[in-house]
Amino acid sequence: MQREDNRQADELRPIKITRDFQSHPAGSVLIEMGRTRVICAVSIQFNVPHWMRAQNVPGAWLTGEYSMLPSATGDRKMREATAGKPQGRTQEIQRLIGRSLRAAVDLKQLGAFTLYVDCDVIEADGGTRCASITGAAVALQLAMRKLFLEGRLKNLPEIKPVAAVSVGIVDGLPLLDLCYKEDAAADVDMNVVMNGDGKYIEVQGTAEEKPFTRAQSNSMLDLAEKGIKQLFECQKKALKI
Amino acid sequence: MQREDNRQADELRPIKITRDFQSHPAGSVLIEMGRTRVICAVSIQFNVPHWMRAQNVPGAWLTGEYSMLPSATGDRKMREATAGKPQGRTQEIQRLIGRSLRAAVDLKQLGAFTLYVDCDVIEADGGTRCASITGAAVALQLAMRKLFLEGRLKNLPEIKPVAAVSVGIVDGLPLLDLCYKEDAAADVDMNVVMNGDGKYIEVQGTAEEKPFTRAQSNSMLDLAEKGIKQLFECQKKALKI
Amino acid sequence: MQREDNRQADELRPIKITRDFQSHPAGSVLIEMGRTRVICAVSIQFNVPHWMRAQNVPGAWLTGEYSMLPSATGDRKMREATAGKPQGRTQEIQRLIGRSLRAAVDLKQLGAFTLYVDCDVIEADGGTRCASITGAAVALQLAMRKLFLEGRLKNLPEIKPVAAVSVGIVDGLPLLDLCYKEDAAADVDMNVVMNGDGKYIEVQGTAEEKPFTRAQSNSMLDLAEKGIKQLFECQKKALKI
Amino acid sequence: MQREDNRQADELRPIKITRDFQSHPAGSVLIEMGRTRVICAVSIQFNVPHWMRAQNVPGAWLTGEYSMLPSATGDRKMREATAGKPQGRTQEIQRLIGRSLRAAVDLKQLGAFTLYVDCDVIEADGGTRCASITGAAVALQLAMRKLFLEGRLKNLPEIKPVAAVSVGIVDGLPLLDLCYKEDAAADVDMNVVMNGDGKYIEVQGTAEEKPFTRAQSNSMLDLAEKGIKQLFECQKKALKI
């Protein structure tokens, strides 16, 4: 099978990270992976959730939120505010974003802050949760720099690299960075979140149509590792001062 | 009082309308008025709401929806899906957008379609509801053209010009197109929606701090008319084929 | 067109304000404008909302609530408690009532009170939001007197006159105080809230069917002013000691 | 203990039933029992709930709804639409009203109608659920007459008498028709719904403070029977043509 945009099986779509896309949040980027576009913002609130205060938990809290514009997808998607609650899929992604970003920063070294990581999908063409994580990691770094420059933090905390990519099995072949069409046709779909040491923060493999073997799992993980290394390069470039 | 960006009292902020900003909806634009940025999209569903079918109401239905990204404002705004329902302010704006756009098109001449007009604020610096209406009028025109080109409509329906602008009284002086800071300091705040004949579709004047006179109302309406004429020019330019 | 009840174009429906309609709230009236009947009550709670305490905002808070009995309208209206949330129209009216009444009293001069202004429509025949505001202004005055007599307030605060009326264009003619039938047939519908100096607190004009000109707007404002002057007389009479 | 208004232990408060209190619903009354005032309305919708159509259940459906104005009680009560759902107490009363009124009419003999029985408390001084049932039974009769006169029903269906009253044990003594103060001080609180044959439709006795004996239960039932007979007289008077 020829990939829609003539990509090789192990090739990412073109990536672009636009820094400081919004002016209000502490950190903000627009990340584009092919036609998938996500605004990732990190906003800081200078207190912690009620339960942390009640239990005297030290340090900061970080929470991820994710949404799609109704007009971001092929068939218009009803607003979740209209439905009255976030969908299961949304909550699953929000929890994944939160866990992934909490792996990037030692929250205990920060003050009593809440960090809101907002990922809003402007256009969806597959891989939105992975693009969200990759973009949000850059926005988090930008937010920490801003807090440090404003004197809110004595030291610039270390932000560990975190990035994510989707892989899958389509027509029996492992592919890197699935677009929507490929994702819809995939037998297996896997999302991989890694850190800068090449270790896994999260691996979620799902047999949409056909169960998969350990060998297939390993091929997908190989592709993911290759893609994530390139994503780390893009992040570094976007963060250059 | 000097205006923040050296504008005259009767001067609009720089306007930019980017056409076809998203690929999925039938019509889509990004409208920018100064730092205020709104994605306006018109999506078509090829049926009508249940109540119209039940009552055999002919023609199409058009509904407006409005939201702000949490990261669009100075203090992060909680997602309405988290709160479980749209806020009062949101519902007020959605109803205004719906009424304004329904004045632009004869829905009875269309088929059994539902037109969703989605206005999503990417960055807010005052005047977001007016920018939404002005941008959505362009997206509506683009959507009609697309339907016509796809053969879904036999004739291209006439879309009447509709645009909106905010005016106000700040420090006793009438000003056109308030930014957030001016809006927060305004004694009176007025939103005006007009059609191409210079007639009013909606006038909403609110004394935030000080009640206003008929004379002040007339000064504000004069400014609004001047501003809206320029907005019609921008819309025309954006719609040029 | 003959008006249903032989009224002149500039004539209000019969008005009646019954004082102390309920015994529990601090102030309460039943206002009747023709067949439209609304119970307006002002209840006092001796604390302020959480956000005011958190931000140390001095003075009182005033909030408006509005509802219709299911049996108040031609077709029975589903309860909003059943629907799970107030409708957009309700929220719009609640916000209007709140803004209008906040213009009647200097909340900073009161203690840390919350004033609930409840407007409950017993029977609806057009103009319910305007009747709500006109009646609530009387209930607010009664509530202040009661607080003063009970020694809760050292001085009786000044309550500025506030009243509201609907006007519209029906069959091309401007009419004062539309009943439901007229409202349903109107090309333009305008709600005007004024204070005792003849200044506007709120003007909301909506082209239901046909856009309107400045001249038409002025004719409607003239009618509104005439009607509101009479409403001020009714309020005064109801407040006589 | 002297009763607040010098009533005997077996004496009802003054009752007044005002017929045709609202003009829109098919039947409507205002019932007053002392200071307790309730608007009872019966509205007809000319179809049945989805589940009845789906299961082909013949005849009509009747459902009870109950609410209090926020200003009806001593401390202002939050609106249930604001809370997002009816409280447990409300649902309990709604179910009681529905069951009681369904005992008054043979729904299988009516067409595919839904009868909404709306009981809205304007002022609360104890016994609101019983007043609701007693008033609603009159409104139901009025609604049936109207349907018959309009030719919607071939025969005027028989409406069996139904009325309700509260009884209780206060300071060890059985009392009829408790006002709020008595209810708050009661050891036992019982609501009794009877039909015209002196049979029970519903008996709900609750030990608020002290468990009660069979003898006490019988004393309360005796009082209730006495009171309900008088309520039947009031209903008849209100229904006289």
Add this chain to the structure above:
Amino acid sequence: MQREDNRQADELRPIKITRDFQSHPAGSVLIEMGRTRVICAVSIQFNVPHWMRAQNVPGAWLTGEYSMLPSATGDRKMREATAGKPQGRTQEIQRLIGRSLRAAVDLKQLGAFTLYVDCDVIEADGGTRCASITGAAVALQLAMRKLFLEGRLKNLPEIKPVAAVSVGIVDGLPLLDLCYKEDAAADVDMNVVMNGDGKYIEVQGTAEEKPFTRAQSNSMLDLAEKGIKQLFECQKKALKI
């Protein structure tokens, strides 16, 4: 009519109370009445609701909760978490459980605890609310013992016996402890909650199909008393140390 399981009219179904059914809550039992099975648990939280703290109400709070597994009934029951709120029936039962258990213990003599009484129906064959109360009374006693043994309570508080049973009129005959089939066919349905002195805590009689007389009420109360005495024996046996 022969009863399904050859029971006499005044015979209970086989009862079994399994103590310490769960390990986490302070007290827990599985109660079985015929095929009806309910898990009753009492969990302790070492604080009181916000409104008690705000009003300085001394002592503990006790609240009842009730639910059915979706798979507990003949036709699968939708989860209330999916529906977004507890049904009216559920709320009615929860309030009944709370009132009944609060009659068993003097909450003012306990510390600032909240006692959650959770009744979860594993299988439903009629009488679930009564089985819940009877089982929860045992779990409450077990929980108090545990608190005392853990040194959380200086004295073991007295738990007064409380038990409940359903009775009804089926085919004109009074029956004790209705199973689902009998309940569905009953003309009258009555739930009785008693204490150890043979006094009533709650009596709720409902004419499902036919109004009932005082004599019928008395026959049902006689049956209930007989059944509840046996339930007290079962409770005692289950509580033996």
Add this chain to the structure above:
Amino acid sequence: MQREDNRQADELRPIKITRDFQSHPAGSVLIEMGRTRVICAVSIQFNVPHWMRAQNVPGAWLTGEYSMLPSATGDRKMREATAGKPQGRTQEIQRLIGRSLRAAVDLKQLGAFTLYVDCDVIEADGGTRCASITGAAVALQLAMRKLFLEGRLKNLPEIKPVAAVSVGIVDGLPLLDLCYKEDAAADVDMNVVMNGDGKYIEVQGTAEEKPFTRAQSNSMLDLAEKGIKQLFECQKKALKI
């Protein structure tokens, strides 16, 4: 580290599957893995969701639901019906159960049924989602047999084996089937769902505290495979006729 119950690193807790635990659903089991106990039920509704009918999708639908009794965990868990919506964690698990069970049966070969897979946790000590899947696979098989015996299905459909187990890294060592204490202390937590061919239906690995390597992932997958083979034996035993 010694495991709490002297288990080896690669040893499952004692497993027990009680068949036909409830009488109403088509299939039902109680599964126990150590102290973790889950009721798994499969209920059949003889129609499909609205969206399937609307789009003419052939075959059956299967949906998973999951809940915990409030009393199932160490600290009592608030009911989701009280909160008004399922939590994110619940939705994530429900989606996982649904996907896993849909892999066990070819829904296109069934009629227009909806299969509800309800997993209700009676007691939680780690691994509840995996126990749910393993138990539900047995309940699904039982339900299919029942449908076939009742003549609702012409052929007994093939149910492919599906089972799940949790694995993790605790104190640097890979462990099989974590109990709650181990799960709370784990650096990595992985849930594995496999079919009878040893292929993966789902793999979800999460670094709770420390990112993990490919080698660690492989050790965990080895343990999981070992455990799942034993689970298949237990399932077979439970299904023996």
